[in-house]
Amino acid sequence: MSQNAVDKDSEAVAPEKRGGLGRQFHAVQIAALLNGLGTRCGQLAVAWWALAETGSATAFAAFVAIGVAAEVAARGLFGWFGDQYRPHRIIASCYLISASTMLVLALLYAAGAYHSYALAAGLALIGICSGVGDPLQTTVIRTLVPVHLVELAVRRRSVMMSTASLLGPVVAGVSLSLVHAGGTLVINTAAVCLSFFLVLTVSAPRPDAGPPREGSHLNAWYQGTRDGFRYLYAIKSEYHLALLALVVNLALYPLFGILIPALVHRSFPGSAWAVGVVEGGFAVGLVLGGLGVVSRVSKAVGRAGAIFSGFGLLGMGMVVSGAVAFFVPGNLALFVVVATISLTFAGVGLVLVNINASTVRALASPQSMRNRMMASAGFASGLASPVGSLFSGVFSDAWSEEVTMLGLGALILVAVAVASRSSHISRVMSLSDTDVVDAYQRLYPAASNKPTPAGPVDASP
Structure with missing residues (x-):
């Protein structure tokens, strides 16, 4: 196989990236690190708020489960979008929605307005954004780095996500003890906003999704999602x-x-x-x-x-x-x-x-x-x-x-x-x-x- 064939998906990689992973790759992964910390801590802050209001461990566990279930479901239901539209734009959209949702929840906390349905909807929305965005942060690697550096890029991403896993509970614990759930939500909103602006500096090519097919958006999504599982x-x-x-x-x-x-x-x-x-x-x-x-x-x-x-x-x-x-x-x-x-x-x-x-x-x-x-x-x-x-x-x-x-x-x-x-x-x-x-x-x-x-x-x- 010729090198041209091997690198056909990396034609958009800028020359300065040929010898390394490049600025755009690191921008996406640093954004993923900040978003991972922000969303996980934000989910915990909401669940902690529910525990403080209700005194029920069941309520705490239920709110955590809502976010996890929404994230898992989103992976199966919305993976098609990453093969259809520009991945960095979808990632940026997910960050923007997550940040906006956490800001709304922070405002509810500041107003003393505890509404379980609003919290559940917010956690579900954040979970959906995580489920859509997380696979894309790996998928986009192939378009941002040369083929021979893909394994190194995946390792580098693994270190960043592992760091988020290591720091997440520590950051959440310190933040909740110092500024409580409301302050934690504000801090995490800022972190996810920074992720959003970092991803805006990235430019990745549109995926080659094949020829357009007649039919509604809903029909195209259904068939594309079904084909993913097939x-x-x-x-x-x-x-x-x-x-x-x-x-x-x-x-x-x-x-x-x-x-x-x-x-x-x-x-x-x-x-x-x-x-x-x-x-x-x-x-x-x-x-x-x-x-x-x-x-x-x-x-x-x-x-x-x-x-x-x-x-x-x-x-x-x-x-x-x-x-x-x-x-x-x-x-x-x-x-x-x-x-x-x-x-x-x-x-x-x-x-x-x-x-x-x-x-x-x-x-x-x-x-x-x-x-x-x-x-x-x-x-x-x-x-x-x-x-x-x-x-x-x-x-x-x-x-x-x-x-x-x-x-x-x-x-x-x-x-x-x-x-x-x-x-x-x-x-x-x-x-x-x-x-x-x-x-x-x-x-x-x-x-x-x-x-x-x-x-x-x-x-x-």
Whole structure:
């Protein structure tokens, strides 16, 4: 394959970016970092406001769940827009809507007007914006950097998003303690506004969505969204990875949201700091993974080996954490040390999976389906989060949190053992950096037989 063919999606990359990732890439990702901090802290501030007004932990959990559910749904329902319109404009629109929503919520707080339906609608809107914008921040990488730098760009994005995960709870806690929910919403509105202005400095080409098709906007959206899920199913390597990720999310999401806090509350009352330390270890693992560990491991064992090793580290992290709590009950120091170390490795494992899978997805997917592939995969795996939360609570009441952690960790290991037998994952992940470009069109030609409906397109310069 010629270099011209390899770089066909990077023709708009400015010359100064040929030797590096460039200003526009960093503008998008710094904006994503600020938006991630702003929206997550804003969601927590609203939920905290609800807790202060109602005194109900159920209300707190419900408001958090609303934002998560809206985000997951938006990935599946609105991925088509990223393949149809200029991605940086959609990202900027999402930031503007999020900032405006948080400002309205801040004004409601200042006026002392607590309305549960207004808060729920605001959190849902912020969640939708996150669900639409997050896949695009990865999809747009292919148009902002040369092909040979895509993996580096995905690693750099991973570090920034991991930093947001690490700093988010700290920033939210400090802000809520100093300026309460209203001040936190104002600060986060400013952060998301800054993200909006950063993205306005970016110029990315309009996606090649194919020829326009007659019909309404609604019909074009419906068919385009349906084709996104059809394409995910047809690309068997992505479909198998999505199933594996669904099992992992089934276990991982409730680990930090339910199991560890509940375990500490029951076994070590008065030691809430332990939750922050243990979960902080996972966040540190996310940062370490993006700082070079992934590159070294992937070169040593290949992308397929890195992905399965990463999932294995996740499962083992949960098994070890549950085992130390089960077999040595009541020992706070031992639990904190062992769980923090094991979950740090689990964090590295998650980055091993995400960077390798996202890099291949960005390079192998055709331009007309790239964002839908990102969004559909995220939607499919994200569906497990609310289900996992529900069942983890039921199992914890029946068997205890530590046994539930052991069982869910073992479930991940079993799923990895089954998925490692997938010839589709092994074949795609074993491709060279050159051969992986647009590989899905070559390896799965039947998936692209049906033209993607386009509908109205953004043809402005």
